[in-house]
Amino acid sequence: MTVTEGTAHPPTAIVRDRFEGIEGLRGIAALSVLVHHTANYLSISANAGQVGVLTTLLTHGLTLFFALSGFLLYKPFADAILGHRDFPSIRRYAGSRFLRIYPPYLAIFLLSAFVLGAVWLDGGPGLSTGDIAGRMTDPGDILANLFVAQSYVPSAMLTGIAPAWSLTAEIAFYVVMPVLAYGAYRLGSVVSKRSAVLLPPLVLIAVGLATRAWITHQVAQLPPGGATPWLWGHTWTAVLSRSLLAQADLFGYGMLVAVVLSIAAGRLRASAVVCALLVAAALVLLYHVAYHASSSYAAVIAGIASALVIAAVAVPSRSGPSWLASVLRLQPFAYLGLISYSVYLWHLPVIWWLMDHDLVAGLGLRGFAVNVLLVAAVTIALSSLTYRFVEKPALSLKRKL
Numbered sequence: 001m002t003v004t005e006g007t008a009h010p011p012t013a014i015v016r017d018r019f020e021g022i023e024g025l026r027g028i029a030a031l032s033v034l035v036h037h038t039a040n041y042l043s044i045s046a047n048a049g050q051v052g053v054l055t056t057l058l059t060h061g062l063t064l065f066f067a068l069s070g071f072l073l074y075k076p077f078a079d080a081i082l083g084h085r086d087f088p089s090i091r092r093y094a095g096s097r098f099l100r101i102y103p104p105y106l107a108i109f110l111l112s113a114f115v116l117g118a119v120w121l122d123g124g125p126g127l128s129t130g131d132i133a134g135r136m137t138d139p140g141d142i143l144a145n146l147f148v149a150q151s152y153v154p155s156a157m158l159t160g161i162a163p164a165w166s167l168t169a170e171i172a173f174y175v176v177m178p179v180l181a182y183g184a185y186r187l188g189s190v191v192s193k194r195s196a197v198l199l200p201p202l203v204l205i206a207v208g209l210a211t212r213a214w215i216t217h218q219v220a221q222l223p224p225g226g227a228t229p230w231l232w233g234h235t236w237t238a239v240l241s242r243s244l245l246a247q248a249d250l251f252g253y254g255m256l257v258a259v260v261l262s263i264a265a266g267r268l269r270a271s272a273v274v275c276a277l278l279v280a281a282a283l284v285l286l287y288h289v290a291y292h293a294s295s296s297y298a299a300v301i302a303g304i305a306s307a308l309v310i311a312a313v314a315v316p317s318r319s320g321p322s323w324l325a326s327v328l329r330l331q332p333f334a335y336l337g338l339i340s341y342s343v344y345l346w347h348l349p350v351i352w353w354l355m356d357h358d359l360v361a362g363l364g365l366r367g368f369a370v371n372v373l374l375v376a377a378v379t380i381a382l383s384s385l386t387y388r389f390v391e392k393p394a395l396s397l398k399r400k401l
Contacts, residue, residue, distance in 0.1 A: 020321035021313040024328030027336030030343040032061030038375050041351050042360050043368035057290040060302035062166055063250055067306035069170060070254030077181035078262035081188050081197040090178055097174045099398040104342055107390045109145055109161055112349035119349060120162045133352040151242045154234045162348050165242050172244035173251050194263060201255035208249025215241060216296040253307040270315040275322045278312035342383035350379045
């Protein structure tokens, strides 16, 4: 694909690529995953009762991350398909994605794996914490993690920085989405542009739902206790479960929000009441997720809820940003969003390191609260450093592109 900016017709509308409050939403997503993992690994008893419902729900901070990626990355392509701007430069897009994702990942992986000794060595199910965390020495696992390919290799599944399995699906989305968008861009000369712009998100949603349906059917045939190793073990079915094929719809829901905003072309406005209704609908869906967490389609419902929240943030009011966006751009949320990628990568190595050095509090709600504050404080401190010395220089180079 060789399309670059300037090869399409001149833009026909002013396109806005920045959305107030989205950075803060990223911060909430990262903090949600941090709290969930803290409860899961350091405060097991906190997983009981109402607190357990909340901490289980917070794992869908990752679902929100996927939906945000779909929204933010597809928006410029959707604008191009609709004729509002030139088709984005693929070379610039690829360079931008590389600089955003890889330098922080590489720095945090190397520090965690070889300095702190706080990465997963064998993330298979049924192992105690002491069996799976430490300093990485296996050459194959090191190589797989250096190339962010660990989730494509059954023997390396869930090694390294455990949450980084999601990066393999994320990077696959980076590759697939522009291809689908370019096909829709060309298709726009044959069918209506509004039909064409819907094609990429609908394809991804269909692929994701079909893959989930197949996985659900297969899991239903397994004997009791067989689902966990099938989904999380060192198997090719676990590779499928962690791949873009099984997560594609979560990106697609965010892309649909981008389509709505692109079709509106800056004319869409939402009152405070509409914004509140979108948030209320999202909360109703999340309530359903919280009490049906074992359902294979919990992530689907959480993905739709994430799209509603993104819409509530991104669609402005008549006088400026929505009230939700105004809240999320307050300094604590904005700063957490700024370092959210590092928070997402750092928090589990921090948990392993604190656990290994007996620096964590006990079980129960009090211990849970202390552990969350401790993990968050150390993670935010480390994330601030990696943002300052790794992410920020990489982002500066990204802007020069």
